[in-house]
């Protein structure tokens with residue numbers, strides 16, 4: 001069967017770097033396997049899901065180039081969940097429960113006080129038809145739990161029951177479903193919970209591999225039981241580790257500040273973000289890759305570490321700069337134009353090594369094309385330099401000839417020679433090689449600047 005994976009965000013917020021890592025690992029694996037990548041919007045929480053967030057998710061994925069071949073929204077699939085629930089009710093795997101939140105809370109507290117694990121006591125499973133009718137006559141509506149396959153005794157007490165799978169990333173995994181409560185899969189208002197809907201979707205959409213964060217490992221134990229109860233073959237599962245910050249602490253609480261939207265607004269290149277999030281927590285070196293296809297060629301589950309992946313915004317910014325330093329002009333010319341930067345490949349090649357983000361090119365274009373305030377540190381040297389400027393046309397030998405003449409005429413060398421020149425020509429303390437900048441600045445501006453005039 002050909003590989004089919006899905007990325008299943010809930011449209012209850014914008015995507016952050018943690019989500020994107022999951023999306024990328026799925027996308028890269030699909031690409032490497034010539035498989036399909038689906039977008040599934042887990043929008044069963046109708047209070048918190050919005051169309052704006054769904055649009056934002058699509059925009060973020062598109063910006064990164066993570067295109068999908070099919071989109072599904074869980075809110076469109078309720079009839080499938082109802083049908084599957086009916087089947088499980090018939091086979092006795094879904095059962096009605098009537099406790100309120102408060103009652104459940106009191107039960108848990110009593111269990112804890114007696115030193116027992118706070119597992120649901122399956123009271124719902126012990127109700128007779130008459131009990132149910134009486135509860136409903138009181139005005140109660142049931143919620144529904146999925147009965148885990150973990151007991152074979154009349155008292156329904158759960159026994160240790162191991163569900164195992166060979167995880168694509170973590171190797172052999174086990175979950176003791178005997179230590180879990182039967183999960184609620186349908187709320188009293190009739191809405192379905194993720195644990196259930198996800199399984200129906202994965203089964204019906206032909207998902208072959210589920211790649212997601214390790215916070216879902218326990219869910220996987222339950223979900224394998226659900227696949228089984230529905231008579232479906234479970235997909236393969238791979239659980240990647242979660243992100244930690246540069247300080248070694250979990251990033252989960254700080255992820256909001258690391259939205260894809262804000263990183264894009266900070267001027268990050270999509271391939272810097274993609275390279276970084278795909279490579280942290282793997283055995284591959286963190287390098288700026290030029291395309292997702294290049295990244296996909298290097299993808300392998302064996303390379304993904306089970307230890308946490310360290311996300312450091314400073315490292316990400318440095319990777320962004322490295323990516324720009326290697327980017328050819330053709331790939332950015334349109335965006336430079338949109339930024340009002342008129343330079344050609346000569347300009348780009350001269351300045352790209354000094355950019356942190358693409359928009360920094362604007363400053364260098366202004367220095368080359370616009371006017372700068374005079375900045376004369378050593379008037380004697382710079383007026384000599386102005387007088388010695390060779391006549392145009394200039395080429396790549398001009399700089400060496402000019403500097404040789406200026407060294408002889410001034411007796412200066414090193415910083416005493418170059419710093420005043422840089423300051424006068426660019427108004428900056430540092431920047432791209434002057435040799436590359438001088439021909440771009442041109443005779444007229446260079447002469448005026450060396451003479452301390454605004455130009």
Ligand code: GLU
Pocket residue numbers: 008009010042194198211212216
């Ligand atoms: N909506 C779920 C989440 O964002 C999907 C988890 C899964 O991949 O199954 O956590």
